[in-house]
Structure formats: structure tokens, C-alpha cells
Amino acid sequence: MKFSGTQSYVATDDLKLAVNAAITLERPLLVKGEPGTGKTMLAEQLAESFGARLITWHIKSTTKAHQGLYEYDAVSRLRDSQLNADKVHDVRNYINKGKLWEAFESDERVILLIDEIDKADIEFPNDLLQEIDKMEFYVYETDETIKAKHRPIIIITSNNEKELPDAFLRRCFFHYIAFPDRNTLQKIVDVHYPNISQSLVSEALDVFFDVRKVPGLKKKPSTSELVDWLKLLMADNISEAALRERDVTKAIPPLAGALVKNEQDVMLLERLAFMSRRTNR
């Protein structure tokens, strides 16, 4: 199994190698990077390119590790016991399988995406060490061990909000998706909008990189913002000429709302625009 990008996803060489190393050695791959550089997309595209099922486990601040394994619904068992229901005698009826269990018992190799692991409690990754290492876990209530039939390909994404424990990191391979350079971006745009005019893309990329260069932006626009913005530009039929005249009067690029998501950042752009207009006068 070798991953080499898909029709709608441009993977750089280093990403491909990291993914392939992780697949070959059956290790989870931890992916970090600026928001919007395609971390979650990677898992989706992997699933597509291998034709495998994708199981996604979205992590929230309240997520606990055992929820990924299974949950024992004791309260409904208690209720059933009051109602004298028959199924109360078998504890299995009250065990709800989690995403890891689902991935482990699958009959074919699946892709398991653990999305935004840094959102969870700081102990969360530590609680998953054994499960990720051995790909098995123990169910106390039924006294059985669940072992992966096929070790799933695990992709873990992190936005770097919390640091992950060393013991966990040692078990993963790591890749940092750097912000793509111009050539890669061009490729990404081509993949998403094959019919777009090249001169529009080139102008738009100029504007895009200019905006990224503005010092002090709270959130720099990233790949996904660029892709959205181009979509808007095309929908609005904005010509490349309109993009080019940005320097004098219309200092803010058209439809900038797609690029800059933060009120303060919009203010900053406007202020810079105002200043450049004054100096040009």
C-alpha cells in the first residue's frame, strides 16, 4: 500500500513518505500544521485512495479515552431491572462500542482518524497508550479482550493547543504540514478548479501572499481560505484586472471576508490601506 496523493489532494514528498512509513511500520501518524492546511483532509483522501472505510473520532474537551473503547450504560440497566426486562441479565446489552472498538473489529483494514486530539484533557493521550501500541484492550464487564483483526491506519491531528506527553509521541510518527510554497499552492488550486483562468490564479496568489505577509495578523489565511476565496471570485466573476488595481483606491482585496476571518484583522488591513493611500497621494 503506497499513498501518492489523489486527484483532489496534493501531497508533498515529505508528507507522502511520512504516511508510507507510518503505514509500513503500522504506527499512528501524528499530523500538525496551521489550521486549514489539510490535516483532516489527509485521512479522508487516504481512505479514498485505498478504498478503505474511514472511521472518524472527533475529540472534544469533554471526551474521555474510554469513550473510544466502549461505554457501559449502567443507568439504563438499572432502569431495566426495575422494569423486569429480560435483557437486563446480559451485560452485553448495555455496552456501547466506541470508535476504536469499531475500527478493531472491522473485517478489513480501515482508516481511523482521531481528530484534534489536543482538544481533550491533558491525560487523554496517556490513557490510550496501550490501545494504540498493542491495538487491543480489555473489557472488564464481559471479561474479554478486543484485539484488532487488521491494524487500522491511524491518523491523529493536533492544532497544537496542548502539548502531548512524550510517551505518546514516542509511539507515533510525526509530520508537520508546512505552509505550501507557491508552486504547491498552484497545484492545489489546479486540483480544485481545473477550469479557472491561469492569470486570475496568479493575480489571486499575489494578493494572497501579500495578505499573509501583513505583520500582526491574528490568523493568517491558509490553503482552505484561498480555495474558498477563489470559489467566491469565480462565482462573482471578478476579473483579474480588479485584483490588480488593489494598490491605489481599493486597498482591501475584493471579498476579503473569505481570507480574513477576524474583525481585528480586517481593521488592520483597512488601516494599512488607508496609510498606503496617504503616502501615495
Place this chain on the structure above:
Amino acid sequence: MLLNLFNEMRAAKVPVSVRELLDLINALKHNVVFADMDEFYYVARAILVKDERHYDKFDRAFAAYFKGIENLDQHIEALIPDEWLRREFERSLSDEERAQIESLGGLDKLIEAFKQRLEEQKGKHQGGNKWIGTGGTSPFGSGGYNPEGFRLGEDGKRQGKAVKVWDQREYKNLDDQVELGTRNIKVALRRLRKFARQGAEDEFDLSGTIDHTARDGGLLNIQMRPERRNTVKLLILFDIGGSMDAHVKVCEELFSACKTEFKHMEYYYFHNFIYESVWKNNLRRGSERTSTQDLLHKYGADYKVIFIGDAAMAPYEVTQAGGSVEHWNEEPGYVWMQRFMQKFKKLIWINPYPKHTWDYTASTSIIRELVEDEMYPLTIEGLEEGMRYLAK
């Protein structure tokens, strides 16, 4: 196989363990890459490095290894020009010379003498600068030694500083009674708090009781749990005296806020930069000192370390053995700082000078690089940012 590469990584302080090495060898065994330098680099990086902030160190070690350079340390040593190792400055600060200068007629003459030395030093700096810039492996940072920056911001002040130290003036302890204006700081510090349950079980756990009662099929099963406590441990090191005098008030406020906010908080003082000893009581700084080595052993890696200082000093105070303005230090300050960086996972430097002035002082750039860019201004915003990093 690859053992030298592994050692090179360890020497460059990339946190790699045997497990990663075995993984890498295993990857080669499985032919993930074959006979392609670039691909090997990518795979080695994915396997050995677990955090993007180590990428730079990894790159340096990787380059050093494949250039066949045995040891990065020697490499660095070789890049430091000899002139740097000469200690013109402390010699000029020695007792005899001080007496000499005083006999020459006090401060004005002293400044002249210093200026002369500085001229001399500048010439050497420029020579050195090139080396350090192109080598890229020096811990001292490229472009840090800008002679322009020196001349503009530092000259007069530095001399003043040294005179103060000579006078051995007594510094008073930072007062932690200041309450006014500390609220903002407290709010920022609150980010650091992390609650965990520790100690004896003495609190009624409602949801636990319900859960266990349900599990037991309706028989009451009372659950207790320990109380929640703030478990953050803090080690604070204050730069005191000299150029820090101007910032005493802000630091006092900060100190006072810290004191009430944290249970596990230890503080020590140092002067200008961290060397082999620190002290707790400024009045007895001469007699009661704690060895920095003890500090490193005593406090666990889970302590969060905050240095508070202006980081404005002569570069040799950081980079040279014997560079301290107060005493003869056997090991250069940066070695001690590296030990701190190695031991403690979370370390920041809080600088009372505004951020935009940092680039003008060579030593600030050096220290900033030493603490891996975790330097924050002593403003509410800077504090918040710093605390966010510490709490991560």
C-alpha cells in the same frame, strides 16, 4: 547502523530515544526508502522528531552528520573566533585595574577607557560575525552581534551597570506586599492554574454515587473523592539589581500576584544571568547562596520555570566562562541555561523591556534563542501569552 547519526541527534539535544532509532532501522529494513538522500531525510525526520520546534536542531545535526563532522560541539567551538575567548572585559574589571582607574580620576576616565576597549572589540566582532552568520550552528544566533545595535543602545548603560556592581550595593528583596495594580496580573496568571484531585478522600461525589449505585443494581453505594487543588508548580528566578532597578515596581507587582496565586511557588534571585549559584535573600546574597546544580536536582521536571530579567547585558556575560560582571564563573552562562532547558519542559523568560527594543540588544537575541524564542514582554498581553504556553 546509524548509531553515529543517533549520537549526533542526542548531542544536538534532539530528544530521541532508542525506540525511535529502532523504528528508523526497521523502516530501512522494510525498504520504505532506498538510496535516496532526500527521502531518507524525510523519513528520518518523521520518525525521529516529534515536534516541529525540534526541526531546526534536527536539520543541523543531520547536516553535521552527513558532512562527516564528528562532533557538533567542536564544530561550534571552531566557529567562535579566538578573540572572543580573550577576556579583555573582565580583566578591565579586576581589582587592580579598578584601583588604577579610580586613581586616574573616576568615571569620566573610566568611560574613555571603556570606549577604547569597545573600539577594539568592535573590530573583532565584525570578523566574528561573519563566521557565526554563515556557520549557522552557533548557539549565539546569526546577526546577534550587530555592532550598530551595541553602539546605539548599550554603551553608556553598560558602564553604569558595572560601576553599580562594584559598589556592591545591597538590594532589597522584592516586596510581595504590593497589592495595587496586581489584579490584572493575577487574572493573567490564573490561566496557569490546573486543578487536580489529590490527597485524602473527603468530598462527597454525587455523580459517582449515582453511577455506582446504578451499577450495583440499585443498592446505595456512596462515593467520596479528594478535594480539587491547584497543582501547578512554579519556579521563578528574578534578575535583581543593576539595570533591573528601573523595573522593580512592576516586578514587585508580579511577584506579589504570584505569591498569592500559587501554592507551590519557589523563587530565587540572580544577577544579570544565571550562573552556578542563586540566592533567596538579597540582604545576604554574599553568604547564603544556593548552588544552581542543587536547584536543577531539587525541582522536578514538572515545575514550570519563569525567568524575569531584562536580558540586557554584554554578550560575553552569556557566552563566556568568566563573563560574569560580579565574579569568576567557571562555566559560561549559556551552559547553565541549556541545563535548565534540558531539565524543565516549560520555561519562559519575561522581559520588562518593550518587545520592539529587543532586537537592539545582542544579549537579548542570544538569550531569546537560548530559551527557544519563549520570551515575553512584561505586559498583560505578554503575560497571558506566556502563561498560555506554560499551561499547554
